[in-house]
Amino acid sequence: MSAAGEAPPRGFPTAEFEARLERAQRLMAAAGLDALFLTTEPEIRWFTGFLTLFWQSPTRPWFLVVPRAGKPVAVVPEIGAPVMARTWIEDIRAWPAPQPEDDGLSLLAGVFREIGAAGGRIGLPMGPETTLRMPLADFERLRAALPEAAFLDATPAIRALRRVKSEREIAKTAHICRIASEGFAALPGLVGAGMPLTEVFRAFRLELIRRGADDVPYLVGAAAPGGYDDVISPPSERPLASGDLLMMDTGATFDGYFCDFDRNVAIGRADAAAARAYDTLWRATEAGLAAARPGQSCAGLFRAMQAVIEADGYRAGNVGRMGHGLGLQLTEHPSNAAWDGTVLEPGMVLTLEPGLAFAPGRGQVHEENLVVRADGAELLSRRAPRELPVI
Template identity: 45%
Template sequence: MTQYTLTEAPQRQFSLIEFEHRMARAQAMMRALNLDGVLLTTETNVRYFSGYFTQFWQSPTRPWFLILPATGKPIAVIPTIGVVGMSDTWVDDVRAWPSPFPEDDGVSLLSQTLAELPKRFGRLGMTLGRETHLRMPQQQVQSLYESSDFELVDVSREVLHLRSIKSTAEINRVGHICQVTSNAFAALPKFASIGMTERDVVAGFRMELLRQGADHSPFIVSSSGMDGYDDIIMGPTDRVIAEGDVLIIDTGTVWQGYFCDFDRNWCFGDCSSQTKAAYEVVYKATDAGFAAAKPGNTTSDLYRAMWPIMQAGGALGNDVGRLGHGLGSDLTEWPSNTATDETLLEVGMIMTLEPGMAYLNGDGKVKQMVHEENIIITENGAQWLSTRAAAQLPLLG
């Protein structure tokens, strides 16, 4: 993977070899940790190893289980409503119960299936740690602890690491949605203007994303204010954009289950030299992070490349807590670009560079300036997946 090249929209379906490769990597991890299997219960992990792609995860009523045995193919233990879809994946062994069934809801069938696994070590992996969740009732988890013959072992970090190294097919998906979103951002000046509300601008942007080919945009946040903005995770609001306002829009938009995650800033009319300078500082910090994003360096090297530039540029602090993160089939993935994370950067990792700083604007008020881009780590260093933002804060009439 010396150079990523986007030619056209990738295929929506992964090939069989994609899942075979993922399973082989998972089973190598199991051998290293002396595990007899891994139990997965969340949308992203089930989809990653099975290819089961459905919007039905929006319904929290039913639990879903996927077992990765130490040898062979995954075993699905799912509600009957999902059998047809799961049977269209590469998974051959699909076991089901008529859910919802609160008295049991899959516990007996899951326990029976786990009991059939060959027990060499008596250890079963589950995602029990940070940056993960189980998506199953606590009573079911307690039942596993009490009735299972397995010792439950946390494999959160190992599963996150497996997913952090993207295949070419995965990179193509993220690269495609980055290009779609870059095109939508480029079109925004054609329909955004003074007198519109943030909500109206974001609605127009959402429609443009769909016109450009996005599947959907579960995450679009915005903030605006005179000569700067105060927050980057709320909005959009009904605030009317006025002369001198700075607007940020940050989006996590999806194509076939894979996210982009980056933002853009604009000033309507004109703004202070301090705000323009803050924009140029975070832009330069992004360049420094990009230069440091190469195999053998760490996520903390990215932090150490970016933060001193912002300090020298007048940064009063950073409320986000990190300067970027992993990206892929979740909007934010492990690892994080912090001073202490120290995760090794490897070829195939997709990362965001997200320097943000508090600064004093022209009125002496504390405002925020955040810039974000998406990159892929290759043998030769980093490569942009999002189309690079303008070097100076764009001014819209």
């Protein structure tokens, strides 16, 4: 119903979760894991469809146990049991959390015993980009309650599962990318010189929600004469001024799936150095789009973009990489970085995010979103204008 066209249906059919579980249990068997132990929002949502903003509250832990055979078991606070009961999960154990003396630990240990994992190998995400979302002291208590169990890093399996998206997942990301693309296209009518950056952000956030975004959990940016060095700030009260380069970067969501891209616009007039940097980054992105084919590596993508930037005499920005995976989270594995040899496969959703610094404290970042198809990159964001727009 939004301006961005018919929204895809919310949620997923049970068959999709069954297929995810089957893939997971194949990888678990290959890794010799008796169970997966999950505590974080994206992992629990990927396996169950459990979607709530209640994760904002740090008070209560949430647990999902994926056995080597059979359906996942949820161990959740009572406040969330009705929502979990609407997912495809059947075995739900609940307690009246918060209950600090035993916040789900006895229930959880009982599940590991029942599924025969108490003396086995329990995998959980321990590697890069992961956290354990439960109190560290409670994790130690759980380990003490299961002294025979080995807790092992399951990051490689979780990454392999999540990095290739289903067509239903891609449709959700594509929808929020269309909404954000139309929001950016509307920007010239929303902002102008003299408007404080806080109000620029407010106007853009409203525009995205009006156009069908469920939420805008991520909206950062900067405006500074000719270029910026800080790409993650909330807005200041400073009014936009002629000569500013304005960058806004948004991670809006539809049904729990993110877009993540930015746009650069010059206010009043385009600074020559900013326009040159824009041209370089636009062509760096083109090189990334051309390189984003199955069989290419993330490191190769990085090098393709870096080559354009360095051929123009710039040094690449120091944000550590030039794009990343995208989906249930604003940023996901893999990284378009020299150290990431992950090979592209059809169904991977990625951002391309080349950046450069052209003077001390002055830089620029571009970003687009794409899905890897058998024959190359399919853009999900509407391609940024060829030349630095002036508004």
